[in-house]
Amino acid sequence: MWPFSRNLPPAQAADVASPEPLYLSASVNDIIQALPDPALMVDGQGRVLHANALARDVLETDPQGLHLSASIRNPAVLEAVAAAAAGEEAVNVEYELRVPMLRSFLAHVSPLGQGQGALLVLRDLTREQQIERMRADFVANASHELRTPLTALTGFLETILGAARNDEKAQAKFLGLMRSQAERMRRLIDDLLSLSRIEMNEHVRPQGEVDLNQVAAHVCDVLSGMARELGCEVSLSADGPLLVTGSRDELVQVVQNLAENALKYGSSGKRVDIALRHDGGFAELTVRDHGPGIAAEHIPRLTERFYRVNVQESRSRGGTGLGLAIVKHIVSRHRGRLSIASELGKGSEFSVKIPLKA
Ligand code: ADP
Numbered sequence: 001m002w003p004f005s006r007n008l009p010p011a012q013a014a015d016v017a018s019p020e021p022l023y024l025s026a027s028v029n030d031i032i033q034a035l036p037d038p039a040l041m042v043d044g045q046g047r048v049l050h051a052n053a054l055a056r057d058v059l060e061t062d063p064q065g066l067h068l069s070a071s072i073r074n075p076a077v078l079e080a081v082a083a084a085a086a087g088e089e090a091v092n093v094e095y096e097l098r099v100p101m102l103r104s105f106l107a108h109v110s111p112l113g114q115g116q117g118a119l120l121v122l123r124d125l126t127r128e129q130q131i132e133r134m135r136a137d138f139v140a141n142a143s144h145e146l147r148t149p150l151t152a153l154t155g156f157l158e159t160i161l162g163a164a165r166n167d168e169k170a171q172a173k174f175l176g177l178m179r180s181q182a183e184r185m186r187r188l189i190d191d192l193l194s195l196s197r198i199e200m201n202e203h204v205r206p207q208g209e210v211d212l213n214q215v216a217a218h219v220c221d222v223l224s225g226m227a228r229e230l231g232c233e234v235s236l237s238a239d240g241p242l243l244v245t246g247s248r249d250e251l252v253q254v255v256q257n258l259a260e261n262a263l264k265y266g267s268s269g270k271r272v273d274i275a276l277r278h279d280g281g282f283a284e285l286t287v288r289d290h291g292p293g294i295a296a297e298h299i300p301r302l303t304e305r306f307y308r309v310n311v312q313e314s315r316s317r318g319g320t321g322l323g324l325a326i327v328k329h330i331v332s333r334h335r336g337r338l339s340i341a342s343e344l345g346k347g348s349e350f351s352v353k354i355p356l357k358a
Contacts, residue, residue, distance in 0.1 A: 038122040042068050044085050044115055046078075058097075058105075058122060068120075077107050077120075084111040084118035094125070104129055141306045145188055145320070149181040156181070184318070191322040195305070198250070198329045205335060206247035209357060212255075212283050213238045215248065216274050219255040223263065230267040234259070238276040242283040243357040250330045251354075257323040258287040258350045264317040266291025269347050282336075282353040290347040299340050303328040327352070 029050045032039050038055035040048050040063065048063040048071070056062050063071035069078055074095040084090065090110035097103045104125040112119055156174040164170035220236050227234045244251075255274070262272040269290025276285050294302070294309060301307045306321040308314040314321060327350075331338045334354050342348035 035121065038124075040068070040120045041112070041117060042081055042085060042120060043117045046082060046085065049117065055122065058103075058124070060100075077109070080107070080109040081118045081120060084109045085115065087111050087115040102126075138305060142188075142192060145306065146185060149184045149188075152181045153178055184315075184320075187318065188320045188322075191320045191326065194253070194326050195322055195329065198326065198333060202329060202333050204333070205245070206250065206333065207245065208247055210244055210246045210248045210251055212242040212244055212251065212276055212285060212354070215251045216255050216276055216285065219252060219259055220274065222256065223259055226260070226263055227272070230263055232263055232267045232270055232272060234263075234272045234274065236274045236276075239278060242276055242278065244283050244334070244354045245357045246334045246354065247330075250333070254327050254330050254352060255285065255287070257327050258285075258352070261323060261350070262287050262289035262291075262348070264319065265289070265313075266347055268292065278356070279353060281356055283356050284351060284353050286349055286351045288347065288349045293344040293346050294340075294342040294348055295344055296342075299342060302340060303338070 026034075028041065032041055032050040033052045035052055035054075038058045039052050040055050041050040043049050046068050048066055048068055051059075051063050059071045061071050068081055072078065074093075076093045077095050080091050080093045088111060090108065093107045093109065095105055095107060097105065106123045106125055108121045108123070110119050110121075111117075156178045160171050160174050164174060216236055216238070220234055223234065259272060259274060266272065266289025271290055273288045274285070275288070276283065278284070298307075298309045302309075303324045305325045308319065308321045311321075313319075328338055331352055331354070336352055336354035339351045339353075340348065341351075
């Protein structure tokens with residue numbers, strides 16, 4: 001029960017003048033500390049009277065007792081605080097901190113009393129702005145990826161209708177090229193839709209029961225034709241039944257994307273090994289190829305959407321640049337982990353760990 005509402009029901013509390021003065025034994029400092037954002041209280045001279053732990057964290061110093069300008073150097077914020085401390089209206093000021101890394105804040109500055117001081121509440125906008133930038137980049141990348149095959153399609157179509165109008169052989173050639181561009185657009189749209197579906201459900205853990213051995217065996221069957229064409233042998237080994245809680249279709253997509261990549265980029269190694277084993281409370285699936293490997297600087301970025309070590313190579317092999325982003329999201333939805341190890345000249349190893357079914 002709230003100490004200040006006592007036993008009065010709310011309707012009565014509003015009608016009757018309270019017999020006792022409302023009283024809360026909390027200091028101004030307690031209130032500042034309880035705020036969910038970094039907050040500072042400044043006196044009429046610009047000295048910091050109180051700063052909560054969040055503000056000390058953001059400013060990386062304890063500003064209490066010092067002039068505000070010792071911890072915040074941005075002139076617009078200092079001016080707004082001086083104006084509010086002199087009794088002017090509340091304002092919002094956006095500013096950036098560059099050290100130790102670039103961060104953006106919205107400072108809400110409001111007057112306290114009549115020229116007695118100001119309250120400064122900071123909101124960290126860095127993550128919001130990053131997400132907005134990523135969204136804009138994603139739309140630009142997706143449009144560019146779709147426009148490239150569309151431009152090629154239009155070009156071939158013009159040739160068929162123009163220069164090659166009476167040349168059946170050339171027409172057959174261009175129609176073949178058009179089909180491969182249309183397939184590329186279809187793959188891209190399929191991957192974009194998969195990614196958006198998985199992202200939408202990322203917070204919901206899938207509920208089915210899936211045998212990872214069976215998933216891996218199915219993927220080996222599906223890819224056997226591709227492996228044969230590339231002259232590559234795919235081996236599958238398992239140390240026993242591996243039941244996990246998950247979505248079978250999504251886990252098939254994980255194993256298929258990893259195994260397909262191993263074949264697409266590592267077929268020069270002539271062998272792809274898929275191994276499944278128990279590791280504590282986890283099922284671990286490892287896809288290993290013996291191809292050219294990946295340079296260390298690329299590894300942390302491979303799961304970014306549209307990131308490719310070599311765009312031309314990926315395109316020529318039917319890649320969209322979304323396969324590993326899809327793998328990462330599915331694995332995270334299954335409360336699992338993806339790890340990538342690679343050495344140039346020796347090949348790559350992609351491992352996925354998913355909690356075993358309890
Ligand atoms: P893509 O559709 O281009 O294959 P992915 O997201 O699946 O997109 O992979 C991103 C990039 O990672 C690929 O373009 C390729 O450069 C690199 N890559 C993925 N798997 C391997 C592998 N087994 N060996 C070498 N490079 C790989």
